[in-house]
Amino acid sequence: MRSNPATTFAFLTLCFISTHAFSGSLPKQATISIHQLNKAAKAADFATLQSLMTQDFIWSFGGDASASQAIAEWKTNPDALKHLIYVTEQPCSYLSDNAVECPRNAGLGYRAGFKLTNTGWRMYYFVQGD
Secondary structure, three states: OOOOHHHHHHHHHHHHHHHHHHOOOOOHHHHHHHHHHHHHHHOOOHHHHHHOEEEEEEOOOOOOOOHHHHHHHHHHOHHHHHHHHHHOOOOOEEEOOOEEEEOOOOOOOOEEEEEEEOOEEEEEEEEOOO
């Protein structure tokens, strides 16, 4: 049986879209940074966590943007680390402008944003709500 070229093209396009959307189409270095951050959060390794964050880190709407303040808060609120671990274990979305958000389609739930900086991929926000 001969295949129809249009059907073959449609099938290959569908395979490409499915693979691109679900098989880790994130930049390799972003994936590595997200994994390192997840590992540091599981170990409550605050020094490594901070090294994987931008200095102007957003952790509270209306609060100061500061990685050191976020770390201080997380030391007293271990539930935040549990949420950070969870979101960085979920599939993430590659956004425009060299940014990644975990998890994909987070809505107003907990979400972590990563961006490409001069020092590599760094988490630049971890928030909940709007």
